Amino acid sequence: MQDRPLEKTLYKHFGYEQFREGQKEIIEELLNGNDVLGILPTGTGKSMCYQLPSLLLEGTVIVVSPLISLMVDQVKQLKQQGMKRVVAINSFLTPMQKQQVYDHINHYKLIYCSPEMLQNAQFMQTLKEKVSVSLFVVDEAHCISQWGHEFRTDYLKLDDTLKQLNNPTVLALSATAPVHVQNDIMRQINRPDMQKHIFPMDRENIAFTVEHVTGMEEKIERIASVLKTHPVPTMIYFSSRQWTEKAAYELTQATSGLRVAYYHGGMEQTDRLLIQQQFMNDQLDVICCTSAFGMGVNKSNIRLVIHAHIPSQVESFLQEVGRAGRDGEQSVSLTFYSPGDGEIPKRFIESELPSAELVSDAIQYLQNIAQNGRLLPLQPEEIEESLQISEVQWRFLAYQFEKNGVIKGRKVVHQANWGEAYHSIVAFIKERTNIKQNKLTELLNWVHSKDCLRASLYQSFQSSYKTPVGFCCDRCDFSFNLWETSETPDRMELLGWEKELQKVFLQGEYQ
Missing domain, CATH: 3.40.50.300 (P-loop containing nucleotide triphosphate hydrolases)
Structure with missing residues (x-):
């Protein structure tokens, strides 16, 4: 050197x-x-x-x-x-x-x-x-x-x-x-x-398997069965906060000895950070989570990533699966699908952006403000309440109105071209919605694929994929009966919440 x-x-x-x-x-x-x-x-x-x-x-x-x-x-x-x-x-x-x-x-x-x-x-x-x-x-x-x-x-x-x-x-x-x-x-x-x-994004040490089941009850039973035979560090993704909590309770009851917790965006920030750090420090074995969990997790020995619900696009799926096996050891992605599962992300896509009717209502609201010579309220919550829209929807509309010359800061431009702004925003909403629906279709096609799951998963990203180290997928050679795991989760003492937070915040020092 x-x-x-x-x-x-x-x-x-x-x-x-x-x-x-x-x-x-x-x-x-x-x-x-x-x-x-x-x-x-x-x-x-x-x-x-x-x-x-x-x-x-x-x-x-x-x-x-x-x-x-x-x-x-x-x-x-x-x-x-x-x-x-x-x-x-x-x-x-x-x-x-x-x-x-x-x-x-x-x-x-x-x-x-x-x-x-x-x-x-x-x-x-x-x-x-x-x-x-x-x-x-x-x-x-x-x-x-x-x-x-x-x-x-x-x-x-x-x-x-x-x-x-x-x-x-x-x-x-x-x-x-x-x-x-x-x-x-x-x-x-x-x-x-x-x-x-x-660089190629496929990870050759992750095996893929998809199981088609009847519903959530069978999913939970199957997850419990897998965890009993393979008690490895595991992340389980759900589409709703309610299911993370319910599944964590049911899996705790069904798997003796495994330490299971839930994580979602509705929890207090300090609670979320504490759960994440406990998982990182091998003080928890299984996390039932929404997509809010994962991007900050650099844990090398996650062996199993389970999707109880599918996300809305392949990119999100790969990001979540990619948290497994960062130490290069054999790890597994298990995805469940039951009839109607595709409707959950589809409804989310449809509700994420405002409808054409909401855009029209927002324009009328802004025109009224302009005609009366007023400024937009200081607090966005007041606007959201008046229009009966979500924070996400107003944030989107505010940016689009600014981009189309309708608002500048808190001022509504009285001479704005309202019709042109309306058609531009509605066309953009349709474009984004179509892009997202196509991405969901791509993931659903993968879930139902009869061919090699590895090959079909990466085909829209790269022309080829690396030769798997160990197992490939359940279409080729993988089954849980063949997967041997020798590791038993280390048992580390869970400290009181004051001491845990003290560790997380480096004894309160930020610099």
Whole structure:
């Protein structure tokens, strides 16, 4: 390593003697000042692509991250590795703690934040005045395309953020981005000439199996049966919060000795973080969860990912399955399907965006405000109540009205072209709905496929797939009777909630 300075830095700060596939190529591009779009499989160390450059570049690295739990987990890991000049700016910080970070913001080499935080005027002003941003990272960049058009529209404002920060080098990272998503990422951040480093996303150590059952009762019975013979670290995905809680209770009763918990977005943030950390520390064996759980989980020994309900697209499915077997050992994806399961994500797709009637109602509401010379209410909740729409729907409409010149801040433009805005927004809603329904159809076709599940799963992403290490799928060679697992979950003492939270928050220290 003496003649290889990057490897020396890697070993000195992270303890690894060599890079994983794709890491070094991406890092070298960034150090040369080139924008990069990196697509690497889940569990292959994408974060190293910006953590190591942060040690070598002058200035600060901004990391845009979609989830608080993901930020907190990465900051904790980096501090444990000895990197102290790292911070996550999020709602967990008290106003006093946040001000302390702002006062010393030029001290940090890595700053994690959400796209929403980058729309905070005080935060952006602090960055512009005190920090020289050398690298701007969009982690989990598929969220730009997957979430930005609907309920997290601040992802679509990152191009303006980049201009305000004097156009630093950009790194966009993802594990699951087909070509049309890659193109959308580059288009939305206005970086059309990014250097692409695209690597096959299939994981050769994960076997796939799909079981068709009659309903939820049979699913729970089957899951319990599998866990009794294979008591391995397991994640089970459900479409509803209610089912995570119900399944966790039933599986606890049916599997003696296994420690089962549930996780969903309706829980308090501290409770969610505590459950995640207990699972990471092998204090829990099985998590019954919604899609809210997983993106921040870098646990190497997850052996089984079960989908009791299917998500709405292949990309989401692959992201969730990719949390298994990050240590390279044989792991399994088990998917259940019962008649009517496709209706759940279909209804979600149909309700996620407002209908044409709701768009019309919103325009009438805005016209009334304009005619009376008023401003939009300060609190979005007041608008949502008046229009009887969800927070997600108003967030989407607000962005679309702004994009179509109908509103500017809290001001409604009296001379707006209302008809053109209406037709533009309705056409966009139809386009997004069709895209999502086609993605759901793609996943349903896979569930019902009679051919090799591995081949058909990856065909829209890449032209070939790696030779499986161990089992392939239940169409080829896999069955649970053949899968031998030697590991027994380690039993670690569960501490009281005060001590657990103390561990999670590094004894209360944020910097």
